[in-house]
Amino acid sequence: MNPRRKKRLLAVVAIIFGVGATIGLVLYALQENINLFYTPSELVDGKGPNKEKPHIGQKLRIGGMVVPGSVVRDESSLKVSFKLIDTGPMVTINYQGILPDLFREGQGIVAQGVLVNANEIDAFEVLAKHDEEYMPAEVAEAVKGIKHEKPTYNLESGN
Known part of the structure; x- marks a missing residue:
């Protein structure tokens, strides 16, 4: 795998991980406020x-x-x-x-x-x-x- 593809793959993986972590934290925070x-x-x-x-x-x-x-x-x-x-x-x-x-x-x-x-x-x-x-x-x-x-x-x- 060439270095350019490797950087793109790492960027996509980091974005997916960041979005997933953000959604998880938001859902956890909202769980406390549901009445x-x-x-x-x-x-x-x-x-x-x-x-x-x-x-x-x-x-x-x-x-x-x-x-x-x-x-x-x-x-x-x-x-x-x-x-x-x-x-x-x-x-x-x-x-x-x-x-x-x-x-x-x-x-x-x-x-x-x-x-x-x-x-x-x-x-x-x-x-x-x-x-x-x-x-x-x-x-x-x-x-x-x-x-x-x-x-x-x-x-x-x-x-």
Whole structure:
């Protein structure tokens, strides 16, 4: 093989190796940032035909309805815990921070966080719907058929 062909071959091999390494590093970096959407039933029972469940420590998004009477606030901090439901089992969401103004019991929400155990999530973001008509498509599909009563408020006591 003459030196010119040898240089060309080495250049092509180096380019292919560089492109392959770049693609591999990009895919590895993106793997950490993928947030899959689950409903409470999919989280507990498994998702898809193989009933695959997320692993502990996995980042994910979960959507459903806040169970009335399940919101527990810590008196000394901004910690809040509440339960989320769709058509099946309940999942506990733990969140530290200020909840959206539109957050309330009996409302559809989407939370992003990390799976702590089979039915508990430490959320770092909680999103509430912006009006009575809007609900994220994934949540609307998940909660079809749920009969829900709106929470009642006592205007005289402020609750």
